[in-house]
Amino acid sequence: MRVSLFITCYNDLLFPETGVAVVKVLERLGHTVLFRSAQTCCGQMHYNTGYQRETVALVRKFVEIFSDDEIIVSPSSSCVAMIRDHFEKVAVLAEEPALLAKVKEIIPRVYEFTELLVNKFGVENVGGYYPHRVTYHPSCHGLRMLRLGDTPVRLLRKVSGIDLVDLSNATECCGFGGTFAIKNAETSAAMLEDKVRCVLDTGAQVCTAGDNSCLMHIYGALHRQKLPVKTLHIAQILASTGEEPAK
Amino acid sequence: MSIHVGNAETARPFPDAARAALDDAQLRTNVRNATNIIQAKRNNMTAELADWEALRNAAHAIKTHTLRYLDVYLEQFEANVTREGGKVHWAADADEANQIIARIIADRGGKEVIKVKTMTSNEVRLNECLEAQGITPIETDLADLIVQLGNQDPSHIVVPALHINRTQIRDIFRSKLPLHELGIEDLTDDPSQLAEAARLYLRHKFLTVDIGISGANFAVADTGAIVLVESEGNGRMCLTLPDVLITLVGIEKIVPTFRDLEVFLQALPRSATGERMNPYNSIWTGIAPGDGPTEFHVVLLDNGRTDVLANGEGREALNCIRCGACLNVCPVYHQTGGHAYGSVYQGPIGAIITPQLQSLEHSRTLPFASSLCGACYDVCPVKINIPEILIYLRGQIIRENQRTVAGKFDLENMAMQAMALVFASSGVMTTAEAIAKLAQNSFVHDGVIDSLPAILSGWTNSRDLMPIPEQSFRQWWSQRRKEQ
Numbered sequence: 001m002r003v004s005l006f007i008t009c010y011n012d013l014l015f016p017e018t019g020v021a022v023v024k025v026l027e028r029l030g031h032t033v034l035f036r037s038a039q040t041c042c043g044q045m046h047y048n049t050g051y052q053r054e055t056v057a058l059v060r061k062f063v064e065i066f067s068d069d070e071i072i073v074s075p076s077s078s079c080v081a082m083i084r085d086h087f088e089k090v091a092v093l094a095e096e097p098a099l100l101a102k103v104k105e106i107i108p109r110v111y112e113f114t115e116l117l118v119n120k121f122g123v124e125n126v127g128g129y130y131p132h133r134v135t136y137h138p139s140c141h142g143l144r145m146l147r148l149g150d151t152p153v154r155l156l157r158k159v160s161g162i163d164l165v166d167l168s169n170a171t172e173c174c175g176f177g178g179t180f181a182i183k184n185a186e187t188s189a190a191m192l193e194d195k196v197r198c199v200l201d202t203g204a205q206v207c208t209a210g211d212n213s214c215l216m217h218i219y220g221a222l223h224r225q226k227l228p229v230k231t232l233h234i235a236q237i238l239a240s241t242g243e244e245p246a247k
Numbered sequence: 248m249s250i251h252v253g254n255a256e257t258a259r260p261f262p263d264a265a266r267a268a269l270d271d272a273q274l275r276t277n278v279r280n281a282t283n284i285i286q287a288k289r290n291n292m293t294a295e296l297a298d299w300e301a302l303r304n305a306a307h308a309i310k311t312h313t314l315r316y317l318d319v320y321l322e323q324f325e326a327n328v329t330r331e332g333g334k335v336h337w338a339a340d341a342d343e344a345n346q347i348i349a350r351i352i353a354d355r356g357g358k359e360v361i362k363v364k365t366m367t368s369n370e371v372r373l374n375e376c377l378e379a380q381g382i383t384p385i386e387t388d389l390a391d392l393i394v395q396l397g398n399q400d401p402s403h404i405v406v407p408a409l410h411i412n413r414t415q416i417r418d419i420f421r422s423k424l425p426l427h428e429l430g431i432e433d434l435t436d437d438p439s440q441l442a443e444a445a446r447l448y449l450r451h452k453f454l455t456v457d458i459g460i461s462g463a464n465f466a467v468a469d470t471g472a473i474v475l476v477e478s479e480g481n482g483r484m485c486l487t488l489p490d491v492l493i494t495l496v497g498i499e500k501i502v503p504t505f506r507d508l509e510v511f512l513q514a515l516p517r518s519a520t521g522e523r524m525n526p527y528n529s530i531w532t533g534i535a536p537g538d539g540p541t542e543f544h545v546v547l548l549d550n551g552r553t554d555v556l557a558n559g560e561g562r563e564a565l566n567c568i569r570c571g572a573c574l575n576v577c578p579v580y581h582q583t584g585g586h587a588y589g590s591v592y593q594g595p596i597g598a599i600i601t602p603q604l605q606s607l608e609h610s611r612t613l614p615f616a617s618s619l620c621g622a623c624y625d626v627c628p629v630k631i632n633i634p635e636i637l638i639y640l641r642g643q644i645i646r647e648n649q650r651t652v653a654g655k656f657d658l659e660n661m662a663m664q665a666m667a668l669v670f671a672s673s674g675v676m677t678t679a680e681a682i683a684k685l686a687q688n689s690f691v692h693d694g695v696i697d698s699l700p701a702i703l704s705g706w707t708n709s710r711d712l713m714p715i716p717e718q719s720f721r722q723w724w725s726q727r728r729k730e731q
């Protein structure tokens with residue numbers, strides 16, 4: 001099938017390897033990936049920080065760019081949650097019934113990456129090989145807005161060689177929360193401290209998630225404290241093979 | 248109008264207050280231990296009900312309906328209370344509520360009053376007002392008593408003394424209770440000893456003070472009944488022993504029919520204390536000759552609630568039944584405890600109630616005191632979509648800021664406007680990405696960004712940031728296409 005990739009602004013700039021991994025996995029499964037270069041940002045940061053009016057143009061842009069695509073995939077649970085839970089509200093705020101109609105029409109075609117693989121394509125084994133001890137942090141938006149449940153874990157379990165270990169207090173937020181991490185930096189850092197302690201308790205070499213924003217946050221503390229745990233987006237673990245291991 | 252919510256006027260902005268709380272290791276341990284215990288009990292109690300989700304939906308539906316017809320139900324409630332021999336007073340704001348209550352007490356020549364379970368009285372600062380008029384209020388719920396004796400503020404809407412442990416309680420009792428008079432020589436931090444000390448102290452008050460003040464969990468429109476749930480039985484004493492009973496009720500506490508209690512008396516205890524039922528459920532209607540108080544007053548408090556009701560985006564906050572489940576599950580509350588919220592309503596629910604009741608510099612920081620993780624919405628027994636309301640309130644605050652000159656040229660606003668322009672076009676975005684890559688050079692040390700200026704320093708004070716890689720995804724994509 002033809003899958004149109006919404007890479008998201010911060011993955012484009014900061015985590016290009018995640019996008020490369022998504023392309024690899026989808027192509028390995030026989031799908032054709034499409035990348036519409038006019039795409040930019042879903043507006044989540046603006047919306048959640050209170051700059052809702054400023055997201056109207058971004059919502060308009062999104063529906064225009066992706067209007068013809070049957071399947072739109074994004075390796076970011078929070079950006080998909082923004083689209084699914086808030087795009088309609090933005091259209092209402094903008095008082096644009098035509099935009100609202102387009103938003104409603106496009107939402108069912110937007111998938112989070114793991115959701116697309118498991119729920120739409122019915123695949124759990126994507127042929128990954130990753131012989132490391134890994135723990136999975138279920139990002140809040142994936143968990144409570146997209147209701148991904150064990151979808152990502154089902155994919156990870158089928159990765160050969162993986163030693164998947166449970167994270168305690170897994171459902172508790174890592175403290176990122178977008179601009180929250182800046183506006184309430186100390187509280188955010190204290191939340192992160194708890195998350196990092198749980199990650200270390202697992203003895204995992206790698207902490208993975210479906211959202212690079214959480215991973216960027218967790219990396220921030222791991223790296224600052226010189227702790228020997230890596231962070232890696234789930235797409236990169238799924239894409240990893242013996243010939244081309246994830247970096 | 249004189250609307251106030253506890254001591255919110257003098258409260259510090261959340262980030263400042265949180266900083267102080269985060270430095271208090273004992274506080275954080277106490278909060279974490281207590282919330283872990285309550286959460287585990289709550290999770291067991293909701294998991295055992297096959298129809299828990301249906302119960303939440305029912306509770307939400309009843310509350311939504313009630314708020315829609317609140318005017319009708321309030322008048323029905325008033326008529327029924329009056330018919331049953333009680334007197335209903337309407338208080339538009341905090342001052343009016345305080346004056347009404349003080350007058351009732353003064354008419355009886357009261358010098359002391361016993362109180363139970365009335366967070367709303369903290370909202371209107373009733374104790375302060377009574378003390379100014381020479382009337383001594385005595386809290387009789389154990390945790391409220393501890394907080395009162397310790398000259399502190401409650402830190403949790405259900406467990407007011409959650410922030411302190413038993414050793415700290417022993418110290419408060421040692422310095423504030425007349426232990427010698429009560430026949431106690433050596434008070435330890437043994438919970439049964441602490442409870443006994445409070446029991447001896449309060450028993451005397453129950454038997455001698457003839458005016459009681461209570462809050463209410465629910466006010467039933469079709470019968471005029473008031474419902475109050477508690478764990479200790481002190482409330483039952485407070486409600487039945489005095490000659491005069493005054494109940495202070497926020498207007499949103501109405502439920503239409505007695506039958507609705509079937510839903511709420513399941514949803515509340517399971518969510519609040521993790522119990523199937525509260526040990527004491529007091530339900531009373533008006534006065535009954537020869538049984539309990541001979542004079543019964545209900546003070547219905549607005550204090551900003553009708554303004555919240557008028558706001559379609561924020562009114563769901565009035566659904567709250569004060570169970571505290573959102574505090575117990577909140578990762579922010581876990582770190583800071585309740586005092587950082589500078590309000591009698593703490594945690595996620597406080598962050599949407601306080602700023603709607605009272606617009607203050609402090610309360611404007613509250614909607615931002617959340618990572619929007621959504622855990623609060625998941626546990627709320629009346630399904631208040633707290634994250635949605637937080638985002639809505641953020642929007643209101645930002646829009647107000649943007650209307651001022653200072654707000655327009657605020658660093659954050661300018662950065663957000665600039666980024667909105669960048670995202671408006673992929674061409675501009677590509678250019679901006681290139682600039683960011685160049686600009687980061689002065690901040691990258693040993694392959695990592697460990698120090699950023701101005702508002703971004705909050706991140707790098709405790710966290711590193713990985714530098715922007717050489718090639719963006721879109722660059723990789725176009726290069727790959729050329730090669731193919």
